[in-house]
Amino acid sequence: MTHGSGDSRAGLTSGGNGSTPLILCEDLWKIYRVGDVEVRALQGVNLAIDRREFVAIMGTSGSGKSTLMNILGCLDQPTRGRYRLDGLDVATAKPDLLAELRNRRIGFVFQNFNLIPRTSALENAQLPLFYRGLPIREQRRQAAAALERVGLAGREQHYPTQLSGGQQQRVAIARALVGSPSILFADEPTGNLDTSSSREIMGILERLNCEDGITIILVTHESDIAAYASRELVMKDGQIVQDVQRMPHLSVTS
Numbered sequence: 207m208t209h210g211s212g213d214s215r216a217g218l219t220s221g222g223n224g225s226t227p228l229i230l231c232e233d234l235w236k237i238y239r240v241g242d243v244e245v246r247a248l249q250g251v252n253l254a255i256d257r258r259e260f261v262a263i264m265g266t267s268g269s270g271k272s273t274l275m276n277i278l279g280c281l282d283q284p285t286r287g288r289y290r291l292d293g294l295d296v297a298t299a300k301p302d303l304l305a306e307l308r309n310r311r312i313g314f315v316f317q318n319f320n321l322i323p324r325t326s327a328l329e330n331a332q333l334p335l336f337y338r339g340l341p342i343r344e345q346r347r348q349a350a351a352a353l354e355r356v357g358l359a360g361r362e363q364h365y366p367t368q369l370s371g372g373q374q375q376r377v378a379i380a381r382a383l384v385g386s387p388s389i390l391f392a393d394e395p396t397g398n399l400d401t402s403s404s405r406e407i408m409g410i411l412e413r414l415n416c417e418d419g420i421t422i423i424l425v426t427h428e429s430d431i432a433a434y435a436s437r438e439l440v441m442k443d444g445q446i447v448q449d450v451q452r453m454p455h456l457s458v459t460s
């Protein structure tokens with residue numbers, strides 16, 4: 207299945223022509239050494255993901271899902287193999303360029319929200335723009351717009367402890383969105399949420415994918431969450447053992 211063809215909003219570079227996959231992994235290995243113990247967290251992963259795809263990664267605990275996500279999100283490097291992000295060979299890219307990519311093109315959402323405590327929702331959402339050195343007024347304007355986009359208008363001054371889990375995750379999504387990323391990585395974003403909050407979060411991710419063309423790569427243990435995606439990968443022992451395209455929402459009951 208192909209998705210889009212080089213939409214400049216979705217491509218990492220304005221010159222992206224859409225003919226190369228957004229994500230291309232060739233024989234990726236990640237080997238951790240802890241004392242004498244060697245853990246082969248990834249064992250030869252080959253994977254191509256196009257712009258605007260919505261991919262769910264499933265698999266048992268320890269199968270390598272987070273390891274793969276961290277490499278795809280340029281938070282970590284593989285031990286062996288090649289990873290190209292929009293044609294860029296990440297291993298040989300200059301650190302400045304990678305930092306810029308992470309700040310401007312990639313958004314992350316984690317299971318435990320990772321919000322800064324005793325800091326308002328607005329300030330949490332501002333953070334990527336602060337690192338970009340934007341004027342404070344512009345940071346606030348864009349952060350408020352991102353909070354509104356995830357349904358949190360009116361909660362700008364709330365601290366994380368004054369928000370429900372679902373609301374905290376929405377702040378985390380606003381923070382991931384504020385820099386207009388092309389790709390959103392979400393590692394078990396609903397893992398700490400109840401069913402109705404999970405649905406809200408997945409509804410937001412679905413909209414970001416369908417309406418804004420953001421590529422979404424999501425790790426989950428739950429098949430009803432994976433059902434929002436149009437492609438499902440299953441990992442086992444550091445390898446992708448299943449890769450299925452399907453109509454989204456097949457098993458989602460409303």
Ligand SMILES: Nc1ncnc2c1ncn2[C@@H]1O[C@H](COP(=O)(O)OP(=O)(O)OP(=O)(O)O)[C@@H](O)[C@H]1O
Pocket residue numbers: 238239240245246247265266267268269270271272273274
């Ligand atoms: N920093 C690290 N140092 C050593 N071993 C690690 C490290 N990170 C992960 N591992 C090991 O790599 C393997 C894959 O871990 P990973 O976190 O990718 O699994 P996962 O599929 O995300 O699991 P979960 O569903 O529990 O989050 C595991 O055996 C884990 O113990």
Ligand SMILES: [Mg+2]
Pocket residue numbers: 271272273393
């Ligand atoms: Mg994990």
